[in-house]
Amino acid sequence: MTQARTAPVAPVRDHRIDFYRGIALAMIFVNHIPGVLYERFTSRNFGFSDSAELFVFLAGFASAYAYGRPFLAGNPLVASIRALRRAGVLYLVHMALTMATIGLFVWAAMAFGEGALINHLGLGHLLTRTLDTLLGLATLGHQFGYVNILPMYMVLLVFLPALLLILRAFGARAMMAASVAFWIACGVWRLNMPNYPNPGGWFFNPFAWQVIFAAGLYCGLMKMEGKAAIAYRPWVFAAALAFLAYSLHVTVNALWHWQTSLPFHFLIKDIDKTFATLPRVLHLLALVYVFAYLPRFLPSLRVSRENPLAAMGRHSLPVFALGTMLSLSAQVVRFVREPGFLLDTALVGGGLLLQVALAAYLDWWRVASRKPRSQPAERMAAGTPAMPLGQAPARR
Template identity: 55%
Template sequence: MATGRDHRVDFWRGVALSMIFINHIPGNLWENFTSRNFGFSDAAELFVFLAGFASAYAYGRQFVAGQRLVASLKAWRRAGSLYLVQMMLTLVALGIFCWGVLAFGRGDLLHTIGLDAFVDTPVQMMVGLATLGHQLGYVNILPMYTMMLLMLPALLFLARIDLRLMLGASVTLWLLAAGFDIDMPAYPLPGGWFFNPFSWQLVFAIGLTCGFRRIKLGRAVPYRPWLMALAIGYAFLAFLTIRCNLWSWWGSLDLPVMIAGFDKTYVSLPRLLHLLAVVYIFANAAPTSVFSNISKDNLFAMLGRHSLPVFAMGTILALFGQVLKFGKPQNFLEDTLLIGSGLVLQFALARYLEWWNKAKQAKIQPTAGRTSPVPATYGAHAPAFAGRTIRRL
């Protein structure tokens, strides 16, 4: 049974957060080197998969052990925290882009990231923002994650019976969402959420399954040479498709979009399989590989351990970056400074949070055999402190 913290999970979550930050500043030079340029899936799928994996430890063990109400309330409390962060990020996004309009005289900024509704139908938009219906561009992953946590007790209930039952139900919901266009409404606009929670729950559920298997068996999926060869082959096919622009070949297969397409809203099969292939490859890296020996002090592992505050800061910095980058071509020096400074600030935040957690947990050891005298000003309360060692501030 494996119950200790796997720093590889934190490491890859930190890598995903970094790539999300880079991708959230469109038009910068460094977005050409993130994972989405080398395969069908991107950092969002990896982040949600790892969120499901971590949930097996954070909530799943307690739920399966019989504390179902406590585990469910913890998950829903976390969902409430995500909702508050989403509201904060949305308000900050509005402020940043309105500042950009005033500072640079670029009124067209209000016609980006879904801000048109802010101008055209502000009353309806405010209702949409509060109910998570209207989500600004690049500020739309937390609502989906919130839904995952609200749905988590149902997944854990099925997992407690059998993991295969949970996974089967999740696959069924994924198929129904794609087949019948089931999605959360994007009020006041037509259509649904960009990250359809009824589709993305499968990515989360697969991560949850892998987490439970690692807890129980010590390994999420056993290593098989033929399975590794299959994963590497599929990842290479995805790489060739992206780098050699072989989209026409996929289109010639004349298959449904969910089987041969690359839809992100409904998590089409090619994207899902690519995520699983990449995760399998790196999860089964050689024991001597750097990817198998991640220390607690690794910078990306620190990012991953503090994913919510780091994500929030990264989103705010990326929104500022969008305003500063708006309408400008790629420039090596400017883009490097923009991306580099943003990443440095996120690493600094993670390092500060590490220090702060240690400071809160530290216990000052009193000098052996010495006690501080009780000051006379304690008056009548002096006997309650008599004989106790008083910590020095």
């Protein structure tokens, strides 16, 4: 019988995780304003993967601490319920963003006399198939463009207890092997969550993206145990750099036809986002490996808690929600105004500043809203004598 794994001692918080999550949030915000000048400088222009893969990987990493630790400590039911509750919170946030998106574009269409805005992001189905589309929105089958990553994250959290159960029974490697096997099956048989009322499946296919989430979970669990998911080896580091350079070459020079013409299954050669194909996953893992070991060469890359991007990463859900609405509002502005350098700078710079401000406020509120512990001296100063330990209060 396999012995249950014990929960590791919690290490000191690594603010680099929040920092990179903040970078992912910033790039998601910029990428959600298509055509904006600064979109050219985000990671998707320099490799196979983009900010979405990094965000999901780091979500898995954080889940190791939030849910993996109590699960392995002997509270699997409590940890599972917490994960499901978090999925419920994400559902509520997603529905709020969906309704806010509808309101924003309907208002903009009426205010600016631009009926074309109604067809933006797939909102036109509300007019042609109203009841079916409303049912699809409520059941997550119909998702608007740029408001479709949270449903995938919800499904991943529903999967999480199963991953942790495999981990507890058979070990971390078995968990990762099961995740990879499911990812391969998903690519071979084209498994996906169904759309409704439209045909097809989800743009962010959770059956495929779970392998990225599981990789982050695996790395987080190894870090909690004081181990490296993949130890530093000069040849591995060099190979990761070489793959990043190859990916950069293909992306910058638009050599997609050469990549996709290779005589392999699409899961191995294509740069497909829906099914999280191998080039995208390998690019992400190479990036993570290089940046994980880069501080040994560049000690200046240490990140403090006060870093604005780290603050954004600590409050990823509210910052993501705000960034989503700001990016959609920027899309409306660029639709009705002539885009240019000054407008793009104002939209991107102002949006990022608002997200940093929100993160700073949430950091402040987290401290300010804590109830101070009452000290005996303070009670005496207030005229209330401190009660000796174990003495019952007198009845009046």
